Amino acid sequence: MDFQLSDDQRALQEGIRSLINGAISLEEIRTKEGADDTVEQAWWDALNDAGVFSLLVAEQDGGVGLSLADGVVVAEELARGLVPGPLLSTMVLGPGLADAAGGMPIALIDQQSPNSAVPLLLEHPQTVKSIVVLPHMGDAAGQCRRLDPSTLTLSLVDEPLDPLTPLAVVQGTLPEGEAIDGLDAVGLRQRSLVLLGAAQVGIAEVTVELAVEYAKGREQFGRPIGSFQAVKHLLADALCRTELARSACWAAAVTLDNNDVATREADTLSCSPGEVRWRVAAGAKMLADDAALANARTAIQVYGGMGFTWEVPIHLYLKRARVLAQTLATRTQLADLLSALI
Numbered sequence: 001m002d003f004q005l006s007d008d009q010r011a012l013q014e015g016i017r018s019l020i021n022g023a024i025s026l027e028e029i030r031t032k033e034g035a036d037d038t039v040e041q042a043w044w045d046a047l048n049d050a051g052v053f054s055l056l057v058a059e060q061d062g063g064v065g066l067s068l069a070d071g072v073v074v075a076e077e078l079a080r081g082l083v084p085g086p087l088l089s090t091m092v093l094g095p096g097l098a099d100a101a102g103g104m105p106i107a108l109i110d111q112q113s114p115n116s117a118v119p120l121l122l123e124h125p126q127t128v129k130s131i132v133v134l135p136h137m138g139d140a141a142g143q144c145r146r147l148d149p150s151t152l153t154l155s156l157v158d159e160p161l162d163p164l165t166p167l168a169v170v171q172g173t174l175p176e177g178e179a180i181d182g183l184d185a186v187g188l189r190q191r192s193l194v195l196l197g198a199a200q201v202g203i204a205e206v207t208v209e210l211a212v213e214y215a216k217g218r219e220q221f222g223r224p225i226g227s228f229q230a231v232k233h234l235l236a237d238a239l240c241r242t243e244l245a246r247s248a249c250w251a252a253a254v255t256l257d258n259n260d261v262a263t264r265e266a267d268t269l270s271c272s273p274g275e276v277r278w279r280v281a282a283g284a285k286m287l288a289d290d291a292a293l294a295n296a297r298t299a300i301q302v303y304g305g306m307g308f309t310w311e312v313p314i315h316l317y318l319k320r321a322r323v324l325a326q327t328l329a330t331r332t333q334l335a336d337l338l339s340a341l342i
Contacts, residue, residue, distance in 0.1 A: 005073065012066075013073050019050055020081035026313065029082055033163040033316075036156065037126035039085040039105070047087070048103035052078075057094045057101045068191055069253040072198040076246075079202030079324075082316055084164040086124050088195045093132060096183040106130045107149075108192060110328060111142075112174065123323075125154050125168035133174060135185050137329065137337070144185050145177035162319040186274075189328065190256055190281040196324055197249045197288035203321050204242040204291040207314060211235060211299040218304075231302060238298045241291040248287045252280035275341050282341075286334040292321035 005013065023046045032038040047053065056071055057063020071091060078087050089108035093100035100106045107128040112120045122131070128149055135142020152175075154168035212235055215226030225231050255261045255277060262273040269276065296318035300307035307314055325331065 009070060009073050012070060013077060016050070016052075016074050016077040017080070019046060020077060020083060024081060024083055026082060029084065029164065030313070030316075032084065034159075036166055037124075038164045038166060039124065039127045043083065044085060044103065044105065047083075052087070053090050053094050053103050054101040055091060055094065061095075061101075063094065063101055067253070067257045068194060069250060069257055071191075071195055072249055072253045075195045075198035076202035076205070079199035079320070080206040082164065082313070082320060084124070086128055088192065088199060089132075092188065092192050092195055096180070096188070097132075099130070104129050106132060108132050108134060108188075108328070110137075111135050111139075120170040120174070121157075122149070122152070122154065122168045122170055123165055125149065125156065125166060131177075132180065132183075133177060134189055134328070137189065137333065140186060142185050144180045144183045144188065146180050147175060147177040151175050162316070162323045164316065165320070165323050187256075187277075190277055192328055193281040193285040194249055194252045194256060196327055197245065197252070197285040200285070200288035200292035200321060200324055201242065201246045201249055203317050203324075204238070204245060204288070204295040207292075207295045207299040207317050208235060208238045208242055210314065211238070211295075211302040214306075215302055225302070234298050234302060238291075238295045241294055245284070245288040245291040248280075248284040252284040255280045271341070278337060279341050282329070282334045282337045285329065286331055286338070289321070289325040289331055289334075293318070293325060296321050 024043045032040070051064045052074060054063040055066050055074060056068065057065070059065035074091070075088060086105050086107050090100050090104070090106050093106050093108065095101070097106065105124070105128050107122060107124065107130075109120070109122060109131060111133055122128070131147040131149055133145045133147060135144065153171040155171055157167040157169060160167040212226065215231055215235065216224055218225045226235070255265065259273065262276045265276045266273045296314060299314045300318065303312060303314060306312050
């Protein structure tokens with residue numbers, strides 16, 4: 001398998017990065033820290049005009065007509081720029097929902113387990129215009145449902161973990177909502193896991209870059225700290241984690257894009273193509289979660305005392321990585337799923 005971007009994918013990567021740096025700068029994003037609504041309509045419109053939310057929609061249906069592998073490239077860039085909002089859920093729902101493809105902010109949440117002690121949280125409650133509820137991960141025959149956020153009783157969280165990801169607790173049980181015909185819940189979850197993993201790869205990559213740049217300029221004992229072997233080892237390990245996670249996400253995207261790939265892999269492993277898709281999707285997110293969290297912590301360590309200050313944005317990447325690591329599937333859930341498939 002070729003783990004190199006095509007010329008078109010590199011152009012896509014450069015275009016999205018240029019758009020974010022120009023229209024959605026980190027300096028502007030940071031002015032929204034702690035706000036109830038951290039999404040500027042102008043930012044959302046710029047991404048919509050660039051085709052981000054119709055990226056995975058077929059051309060005959062009015063979309064850009066690109067693959068999940070291309071979506072992975074875009075998800076990495078969005079996370080690198082710390083762009084806030086229900087971006088990935090709206091993007092992944094584009095092929096199934098016309099209004100998502102048109103740029104309506106839509107949240108994707110899990111069906112709450114019966115008698116669960118964990119509160120059900122809704123991200124960006126002031127931004128989302130609609131909610132899609134996924135059936136339980138183990139419910140292969142379950143159907144997605146659609147809810148109007150105005151029908152929910154919400155309680156805003158005063159201090160969410162990520163100051164750029166506002167949260168609300170959903171009080172009581174979810175209403176029944178409207179069943180969505182023709183939307184493959186299993187495939188939707190698998191694609192979502194891969195895009196979430198790609199976002200974590202973006203965080204893993206940018207935190208390494210920031211740490212390397214700082215290590216080159218920060219001097220102790222008359223030398224850049226990047227010349228010290230201990231720091232070199234920290235950064236080398238971080239780079240290896242990033243590339244391993246990136247390879248896993250790209251391979252998962254290609255597998256989900258192409259049924260033949262899943263079928264051939266299933267023949268090799270003596271399992272079903274469906275099991276292969278779950279393996280690659282769950283494995284990609286688990287590796288990417290680990291890489292993003294570990295690399296953000298490594299970057300804070302390299303920055304030393306400065307790494308713990310509010311001014312240095314590393315903490316925002318760490319907090320965003322923690323949020324993404326809990327989205328749709330935790331590490332424990334992914335590990336349990338993978339162990340059941342081996």
